[in-house]
Amino acid sequence: MKVYQWSYDCENYDTITILNYEEFRENHKSDFKGEVIGFKWNNVYMETYQSRKSCDCTGLGNNIPIFSKHAIEVLQPYLESHVEMLPLIHPSKSYFAVNVIRLVDALDYDKASLKFVEGHSDFIEEVHQYAFKPELVAQYPIFKIPEFKRLYVFVTDTFKEAIEVSGLKGFEFELLWDSEVNNEDREAELERQYEEALAAIERNKGEEFSFDEAVRRIEAGESCASGQWQLQQASDGTIRLGNLQADDSYSWIQPIYYPPILLELKWHSVNKIFAD
Template sequence: MSTNYAMQRYGGRKTKVYSLRSNEDSSDLMLDKSVSAEHPIELKFKGQSKMPMWTPPLLYTNNKRKYNDFPRYLSGQPIVSEKVKDILFPIIAEEVEILPLAHPELNLFMLNITNVIDCVDYNRSEIKLTGKGNFARFIKFVFDFSKIPEKTYMFKIKETAVVQVFVTEAFKDLVELHGLKGLDFSEVYDSAFTSEKEEEQKRNYQAALDSIEHSKGTEFSYDEARILMEQGKAVASGKWKMQYDEKGELWLGELMLDLKYEWGRPVYIPPILLGYAWHEVDFTQMKHT
């Protein structure tokens, strides 16, 4: 497929924005311990160029899984295979920097997204503040599409540039057209999502939380819940769910507004969760190969 054709096919106005994540079937990568702490890969990725300082750092596969198109590394620093690079770069070249990586078996590249756009609608977005009134995180994104150029595929915003990459519906279509595997497209905004639909979604979400609350059985402390998880059980408290997978790795899930759990492997358990009361729930089968 030619670049011109792709731009014509995917360059039109799209209405959805997704947060880019590798899924649980993608291999995990780790940085080799020999890489200096001063290497640019260890510095924050905020949208600035890193090419002038870059030398290929050594990474290796920590957990080999089904897909290697988009192996997992750190949020905000997507890594792609050579095949993906060859397909995407002619189209997204103005939005990213391609940084070569060293790996014993694979030809891999890091995408440094340099396209940082001031496009958040703060009047409609929901923001959590710190106790001192400073920005903490977004609870809900609303984007002003008049500030997102029509032929945008990948971008960051300054507030979350270090940890989050956004992609448009055009990027999702492009990945699916070429059959590239290993990404989760978590929708964060749809411009067609009316206020009426938003209120309905909130009602459905609250109903789901009420159902969890009403159907819970015996409650346990976190320490008791951890023992249950070690026995192969899953536990929940409100919107949170925890369980170990078959490899003994802890997964923490948060029930999102679309009534799906967003799973991640926490480095530590947020202290607030240690004080919650937990109850046993159905186990979610994690898809590892």
């Protein structure tokens, strides 16, 4: 049994944007947290923001998958009763926002490596290594967990394999947990790699500056980092947010807003990760 974090390929496939974004934020800023919201879903208008290759999967941030009608038809056995399909209005394509309503208390606190917010033992600040309860995740091919219900969507190998067999395009997955791997050894190795990568960033940083200055420099073509985070401008002019992984790579998304935690950090210039 394996568990992955869902994502999408925004470098090689079409990306879309919300036309009535402020209205969307106002009506749904507190939604997509594992609850049904179809009863208050309004018309949400989309358009293709960057036209590349046609795909079956894109998204808004880490927590709102957007599937094509074809993807929904193919994946129906794996979606039924676990998600809510919310129609989007696009000039030429049929897209649906996928609201994952299957909330599963599947995080195994005894085996996971977790860092809690100082003074708040109920709030997880960082996950060094995930571990899940296999008897629970085996039941649900796609789900969220209470700890990150506003942030991430998780899937099992059953879901991932269904996509690979079907040939659906645009999906990406980051492996978080494998029940057949010795968790303690894997945790120790991943933590060592992660700490080494962070230490290398700290050793090589130069002048530090505010987030506002970082944004100015990014818009001028630079790449900036702060600890595990990196921001840079892609070739299409959009900003990409990278989160450092244990293997010294970055998991990139196109953020729809900047998480407040980023605004308080000190930033510094670094080399670009992906080419213009």
